[in-house]
Amino acid sequence: EAAVTQSPRNKVAVTGGKVTLSCNQTNNHNNMYWYRQDTGHGLRLIHYSYGAGSTEKGDIPDGYKASRPSQENFSLILELATPSQTSVYFCASGDADWSAETLYFGSGTRLTVL
């Protein structure tokens, strides 16, 4: 069974603070993704990675950094958190079947920036 684990499950941060969201996958997938989910917007891609050491910008990368130190781990970093970054964040790994890639999602991190 494909497994993607996110931590923390919930996070409250202050404006201007640094936030790190962590993701670990045991699927041995090369591709990993960070999305945010907001009502009415569906899922929006923030950053993604094709393997250890690689990060790519998605559709809404401003205000976010990503780090992929290993095959298993992919972090999302908010250096200076803002209230507009309050959202639910999902990490996913992908089986790299090109156009037909299946994504495996974690359970999400609910971030509130006060």
Added chain:
Amino acid sequence: AQSVTQPDARVTVSEGASLQLRCKYSYFGTPYLFWYVQYPRQGLQLLLKYYPGDPVVQGVNGFEAEFSKSNSSFHLRKASVHWSDWAVYFCAVSQDSNYQLIWGSGTKLIIKP
């Protein structure tokens, strides 16, 4: 530009009734299409995906979807819904350029007892 539209934000269906959730896409060429489901307080999981070929795709838990090139649609169907189908359903299309998914905004399915 490629896009996915789910015109219904919420759909309410009685338990045991049939279901159709609508998805319209805009795409040049042959699309790869997906339906994902998000159960309460969980991440998304794949329900089914369409490869070019047979227009009707079977998925898990009795779901199926039908691809229509002429209507630019990929509607999700189920013959008889169960209370456990209460969830948010997302349609997505794979982009040509980089295989990233373009997501619809989701349809929340509510089951009436």
